[in-house]
Amino acid sequence: MAGLGEHITAMVRSHAAGDDSAFYSVALQVAAREAKQGHHVLADDIRRAVDASRQATPRRNVTKLAQPRGDLADLIEASHPEVTLRDLVGPKDLTERLRQVIAEQRQRKRLLDHGFAPTHRLLLEGPAGTGKTMTAAVLARELSLPMLTIRLDSLLSKYMGETAGKLRLVFDAAAERRGVYLFDEFDALGADRSGSDVGEARRILNSFLVFLEQASPESIVIAATNHRSILDKALFRRFDMVLTYRLPDKNQARAVIKGRLGSLLRDVRWERIDPHTEGLSHADLVKSSEAAAKAVLMRSETQVTPDDLIVALKARRSASLG
Numbered sequence: 396m397a398g399l400g401e402h403i404t405a406m407v408r409s410h411a412a413g414d415d416s417a418f419y420s421v422a423l424q425v426a427a428r429e430a431k432q433g434h435h436v437l438a439d440d441i442r443r444a445v446d447a448s449r450q451a452t453p454r455r456n457v458t459k460l461a462q463p464r465g466d467l468a469d470l471i472e473a474s475h476p477e478v479t480l481r482d483l484v485g486p487k488d489l490t491e492r493l494r495q496v497i498a499e500q501r502q503r504k505r506l507l508d509h510g511f512a513p514t515h516r517l518l519l520e521g522p523a524g525t526g527k528t529m530t531a532a533v534l535a536r537e538l539s540l541p542m543l544t545i546r547l548d549s550l551l552s553k554y555m556g557e558t559a560g561k562l563r564l565v566f567d568a569a570a571e572r573r574g575v576y577l578f579d580e581f582d583a584l585g586a587d588r589s590g591s592d593v594g595e596a597r598r599i600l601n602s603f604l605v606f607l608e609q610a611s612p613e614s615i616v617i618a619a620t621n622h623r624s625i626l627d628k629a630l631f632r633r634f635d636m637v638l639t640y641r642l643p644d645k646n647q648a649r650a651v652i653k654g655r656l657g658s659l660l661r662d663v664r665w666e667r668i669d670p671h672t673e674g675l676s677h678a679d680l681v682k683s684s685e686a687a688a689k690a691v692l693m694r695s696e697t698q699v700t701p702d703d704l705i706v707a708l709k710a711r712r713s714a715s716l717g
């Protein structure tokens with residue numbers, strides 16, 4: 396267990412970075428250490444102080460917050476995901492860039508004090524099932540923020556003015572309440588829904604971009620799409636970072652399967668399995684692994700064999716690729 400000096404150093408660092416949840420978590424570690432040494436009264440005092448100060452700063456205490464209310468209730472769905480960056484399988488440069496976003500957000504106070512905004516506007520694009528929505532969840536989890544998914548069906552109204560008003564509500568919320576705001580299937584915003592007025596969709600997209608431009612750097616705004624081609628190139632420049640997702644290569648496919656199956660999978664000869672993973676998405680691989688695992692467990696066995704996996708991968712391929 397870390398000593399007092401290390402705990403104080405960690406607390407000073409997290410204080411400087413404005414990372415409340417890390418700060419409290421170190422305080423609770425100190426409480427645990429004191430309890431272990433038999434100092435129960437002191438340990439209780441520390442825990443109570445942490446609880447009280449978390450409650451005293453509700454706007455900054457973003458770890459667990461209720462569902463949005465009022466006008467926002469229909470527009471935004473809050474969740475508190477558990478997936479971490481370690482769960483996300485992807486090329487190294489992708490995970491490195493996400494690490495960078497997390498680091499900048501953690502140190503945002505320092506950056507903002509010197510006139511620099513942390514990366515907070517992300518565009519994620521790539522095929523279905525490659526981890527775009529998951530990335531929003533990972534960022535929320537790593538930063539101890541709620542994930543706030545915008546319901547596009549509620550956002551998009553027949554009337555342009557109404558949609559712009561709702562967009563304003565969402566961006567006001569992002570300035571008020573720190574979180575990871577996800578516009579999933581973002582292309583729907585720029586798509587022509589009525590069939591009659593092409594300019595209308597364009598105006599909605601433009602009003603989104605105006606709000607994005609002024610978005611508070613306290614929250615992360617993510618737009619995700621799997622239709623890159625329909626998005627305007629000029630639009631890409633409006634984001635601080637554009638991340639491209641791709642289908643997994645052989646090694647990433649292995650990592651996804653291993654990650655999902657854990658100890659159910661041992662000493663597998665991957666050469667047999669590899670050809671069957673080609674062209675499948677991360678999501679397909681997770682689903683196949685789950686199907687194989689269930690089949691094995693229902694036979695009262697404890698190990699997934701290559702044959703189990705191959706059967707599941709083949710079934711998935713025909714289901715997803717037709």
Ligand SMILES: Nc1ncnc2c1ncn2[C@@H]1O[C@H](COP(=O)(O)OP(=O)(O)OP(=O)(O)O)[C@@H](O)[C@H]1O
Nearest residue numbers: 483484522523524525526527528529621677678681
């Ligand atoms: N890169 C990845 N690493 C590990 N698991 C992944 C990855 N991508 C997807 N998955 C698994 O597949 C599920 C679905 O993925 P996700 O919803 O993030 O895909 P998406 O890219 O948002 O797809 P869509 O374009 O259809 O919205 C995840 O919850 C996770 O279990």
Ligand SMILES: [Mg+2]
Nearest residue numbers: 527528579619
């Ligand atoms: Mg998605």
